[in-house]
Amino acid sequence: MALLEFQNVSKSYDNVTKALSDITFSIEKGEFVSIIGPSGAGKSTLLRCINRLVDASEGTIIFDGHDVRQAGKAEMRQMRAKIGMIFQQFNLFASRTVYDNVAFPLKGSNLTKEQKDKKVCDLLKLVELEEKASAYPSQLSGGQKQRVAIARALANDPEIILSDESTSALDPRTTRAILDLLKKVNRELGITIVVITHEMKVIQEICNRVAIISEGKIAEMGSVQEIFR
Ligand code: ADP
Secondary structure (H helix, E strand, O other), X not given: OOOEEEEXXXXXXXXXXXXXXXXXXXXXXXXXXXXXXXXXXXXXXXXXXXXXXXXXXXXXXXXXXXXXXXXXXXXXXXXHHOEEEEEOOOOOOOOOOHHHHHHHXXXXXXXXXXXXXXXXXXHHHHOOOHHHOOOOHHHOOHHHHHHHHHHHHHOOOOOEEEEEOOOOOOOHHHHHHHHHHHHHHHHHHOOEEEEEOOOHHHHHHHOOEEEEEXXXXXXXXXXXXXXXX
């Protein structure tokens, strides 16, 4: 069974703007998929329908065996814990330290204090920010902030990470490092990754599959080799 499935999904904002039109595709566990396409094509809307930051208007979305559009509050909360998301503007808590930002999603978990501490330290190690544990976001570079966001997104052991233009505010070298980190997360932790990006070179080197979105439709979806041929 696919990890994520869209069946004939459409989304209209205000019953006027048709942002998504009859989208059907599926993503298998462990894939690294990138979504590309012009501004306003519907990429962000598509990504946000998965965790219901945006509610689709029609169609079916199945994530990890759950019907996203039909899920009640408790089921949705469980599902959201399995979906990590990172954004262009990082969305960190400015008044919390790096450590507390990463620990935040663990608040409601059943882990003991020691287990939580180990989890946070392991994650900071994974993103190579152990020495910044007590720093505040304002003391970090953009790349470091995005690393904190990635560690935070990993805290609940998600099945999937969604990245909405998470490198758009970064310089090329830092962008590369962040995408390499996501690749490491994909390869070593087996976490499925879906990114919206403009980084063609990186797409060619890192992704398994590419979806090209145009005017709310999937214009093409295939392996990197097929798309760039
Ligand atoms: P992309 O991520 O490819 O730039 P978006 O998904 O952000 O595209 O937007 C797709 C379309 O939906 C655009 O026409 C955009 O203006 C419109 N749109 C996006 N968000 C909203 C919203 N909250 N309200 C109304 N229209 C929106």
